[in-house]
Amino acid sequence: MADYLAITGGVGGAKLALGLSHVLSPDEIAFAVNTGDDFEHLGLSISPDIDTLTYTLADLANRELGWGRQDETWAFMDTLERFGGETWFRLGDRDLALHAYRTQALRAGSTLTGVTAEICRKLGITQAVLPMSDDPVRTTILTPDGPLAFQHYFVRDRCRPAVTGFEFRGADQARLNPRIEALLPDLKGVIICPSNPFVSVDPLLSIGSTRALLAGLTAPVVAVSPIVGGTAIKGPTAKMMK
Amino acid sequence: MADYLAITGGVGGAKLALGLSHVLSPDEIAFAVNTGDDFEHLGLSISPDIDTLTYTLADLANRELGWGRQDETWAFMDTLERFGGETWFRLGDRDLALHAYRTQALRAGSTLTGVTAEICRKLGITQAVLPMSDDPVRTTILTPDGPLAFQHYFVRDRCRPAVTGFEFRGADQARLNPRIEALLPDLKGVIICPSNPFVSVDPLLSIGSTRALLAGLTAPVVAVSPIVGGTAIKGPTAKMMK
Numbered sequence: 001m002a003d004y005l006a007i008t009g010g011v012g013g014a015k016l017a018l019g020l021s022h023v024l025s026p027d028e029i030a031f032a033v034n035t036g037d038d039f040e041h042l043g044l045s046i047s048p049d050i051d052t053l054t055y056t057l058a059d060l061a062n063r064e065l066g067w068g069r070q071d072e073t074w075a076f077m078d079t080l081e082r083f084g085g086e087t088w089f090r091l092g093d094r095d096l097a098l099h100a101y102r103t104q105a106l107r108a109g110s111t112l113t114g115v116t117a118e119i120c121r122k123l124g125i126t127q128a129v130l131p132m133s134d135d136p137v138r139t140t141i142l143t144p145d146g147p148l149a150f151q152h153y154f155v156r157d158r159c160r161p162a163v164t165g166f167e168f169r170g171a172d173q174a175r176l177n178p179r180i181e182a183l184l185p186d187l188k189g190v191i192i193c194p195s196n197p198f199v200s201v202d203p204l205l206s207i208g209s210t211r212a213l214l215a216g217l218t219a220p221v222v223a224v225s226p227i228v229g230g231t232a233i234k235g236p237t238a239k240m241m242k
Numbered sequence: 243m244a245d246y247l248a249i250t251g252g253v254g255g256a257k258l259a260l261g262l263s264h265v266l267s268p269d270e271i272a273f274a275v276n277t278g279d280d281f282e283h284l285g286l287s288i289s290p291d292i293d294t295l296t297y298t299l300a301d302l303a304n305r306e307l308g309w310g311r312q313d314e315t316w317a318f319m320d321t322l323e324r325f326g327g328e329t330w331f332r333l334g335d336r337d338l339a340l341h342a343y344r345t346q347a348l349r350a351g352s353t354l355t356g357v358t359a360e361i362c363r364k365l366g367i368t369q370a371v372l373p374m375s376d377d378p379v380r381t382t383i384l385t386p387d388g389p390l391a392f393q394h395y396f397v398r399d400r401c402r403p404a405v406t407g408f409e410f411r412g413a414d415q416a417r418l419n420p421r422i423e424a425l426l427p428d429l430k431g432v433i434i435c436p437s438n439p440f441v442s443v444d445p446l447l448s449i450g451s452t453r454a455l456l457a458g459l460t461a462p463v464v465a466v467s468p469i470v471g472g473t474a475i476k477g478p479t480a481k482m483m484k
Contacts (some may be wrong), residue, residue: 043285043345073317079339086346093335097321103285104328122325132441 002030002128003188005180009034009200010052011066013193015090016224018056026126026196032180034195035131036139036168036203037150038145041089044099048151049200050113050116050131051098058123068095088156105226113177135174139199140167150199166198171206176213184213192223244272244370245430247422251442252294253308255435258466262299262420262433268368274422276437277354277373278381278410278445279392286341287348290393291442292358292373293340300365310337330398335431350474355419368422370475377416381441392441408440413448418455426455434465 004024008017008031020029034049048067054062056068064070072092081087092098098119105115111134120129141153143161153161192201205211214221246266250259250273262271290309291321297303297311304310313314314334323329333341342359347357362371383395385403395403434443443465447453456463 041346042342043287043349044342045285073315073335075315075335076318076342077337079336080343083339083343083361085339085343093315093317093338094321096335096338097318097325097327100284100286100318101322101327103324104283107285119325 001027001186002183003186004011004191005030005032005183005187005189006191006193007032007201007204008053008193009195010037010049011195013049013195013200014053014056014061016191016193017053018197021057021127030128030130030180030183032130032132032204033178034200034201034203035133036137037154038112038136038138039149039151041151042086042091043103044091044096045103046089046099046151047102047112047116047131049195050112051095051128052131054116054119054123057120057125057127057129060123068092069098089151113179130177130180131206132180133174133177133207135170137171137174137203137207138169139203140169140200142167154199166202168203168206168237171203172208174207176204176207176210181213184217187217187219189219190214190217192221194224197223243269243428244425245270245428246433247272247274247425247429247431248435249274249276249443249446250291250295250435251437252279252291253437254438255291255442256295256298256303258433258435259295263299263369269352272370272372272422272425273373274372274419274446275443276445277375278379278441279396280354280378280380282326283393284333285345286333286338287345288331288341288355288393289344289358289373290438292354292371293337296358296361296365296367296371299362299367299369299371300336302365310334311340331393332449355421372419372422373418374422375416375449377412379413379416380411381445382411383441384409396441402440405458408444408449410445413445414450415476418446418449418452423455426459428467429459429461431461432456432459432463434463439465 006017006020006029017031033053035047035050038047060069062070062072072094074092076093076096077087077090102115112131113134116129116131139150141148141150141163142165196202248259248262248271259273274296274297277289279291280289302311304312304314314336316334318335318338319329319332344357354373355376358371358373381392383390383392383405384407435444
């Protein structure tokens with residue numbers, strides 16, 4: 001049982017998660033990860049935030065790009081482009097292997113929690129990386145031209161559409177990962193990592209009665225602001241906060 | 243409307259198909275291709291015989307390997323192997339793009355005939371490449387230890403299990419590709435290419451009343467024997483013929 005639970009999305013949160021992994025032993029910290037960005041693309045089940053976290057913890061993250069994995073090659077994408085396929089979501093040849101591995105495991109009946117644990121084991125990650133839910137929760141961006149799936153808004157359309165609201169489809173019916181729920185009573189603290197509060201943290205808080213569960217804890221719940229040292233966050237998050 | 247229809251599977255048939263494409267104009271010849279080997283793997287819809295034919299016609303086939311495409315890289319497979327994923331069916335990084343493109347098109351509602359035509363267009367193939375059916379027909383190898391899906395028998399288990407029979411699951415309910423059926427009355431001839439007669443040609447013949455349709459043609463139906471010049475075919479086909 002972990003002493004601390006860190007709630008995290010992708011890039012920003014993964015950086016604090018990496019720091020936490022350096023100062024806490026593997027059994028002291030567990031990560032609850034946003035799956036609202038998950039989607040199916042080209043037949044593959046893709047979990048961007050989980051992958052960013054696991055690549056970061058395994059020291060496999062691509063630091064130049066800020067996403068994906070290091071030592072990457074792009075033969076798949078180059079060829080897909082020649083076929084006129086959808087190339088807006090950049091999938092490297094090595095990154096693809098992770099998605100194919102997960103897709104096959106899910107189709108064979110594994111839970112997302114199960115296959116994530118298996119991936120962590122293969123990558124040498126000793127902390128618990130827990131998807132926020134094994135049920136689908138899909139972050140949807142509301143725009144004047146209609147709803148957009150998160151990755152379509154964020155990657156394909158490069159955050160250009162005006163945002164009028166967010167929906168976390170499926171959150172009402174989803175169950176908080178039972179392994180996360182089981183940790184809560186004995187925690188010494190909950191850390192909300194500096195991921196996008198609207199689309200990386202709020203999805204988890206919106207699952208069933210999670211917000212009430214956290215509010216009822218005696219342990220402190222600390223949110224690490226994405227505004228650090230007076231410097232406001234940049235990019236899409238800043239745009240959404242307007 | 244083509245004058246000749248060539249019924250073909252993968253490697254052996256594709257070689258004759260390539261030859262036919264050299265001596266006949268694109269509108270004189272159409273190819274009816276076995277889809278009994280098709281399968282879903284790692285979330286992707288894979289059509290081995292169609293791909294072997296299209297890669298061959300597009301001069302993209304990998305001649306050293308005898309399967310897959312040329313100028314191939316293997317970062318995906320290498321990485322999948324590290325995850326302990328299923329690597330018995332070798333998927334090159336570039337080959338993967340074709341499967342992902344097809345998978346997405348099928349999920350978006352395209353028929354196999356439609357996406358195959360699209361792929362041919364992208365690869366510069368001007369002949370009609372027609373899947374034998376848009377309905378699933380799955381070649382199943384019967385063995386003393388139970389039935390095996392074709393690729394599991396052929397690739398994963400390297401044709402080691404004893405063969406007691408074949409089933410073409412779905413053939414009774416499948417409809418012969420209407421574009422193939424439409425060609426039949428006006429054909430000057432049907433050529434059965436030298437692909438494996440049991441598992442590459444028979445699946446097409448087993449669809450509904452196809453065998454009767456072909457028997458009723460006034461045009462000649464010529465089977466090019468895989469035993470050429472007194473030299474028996476080798477490998478899996480020879481084993482199956484025993």
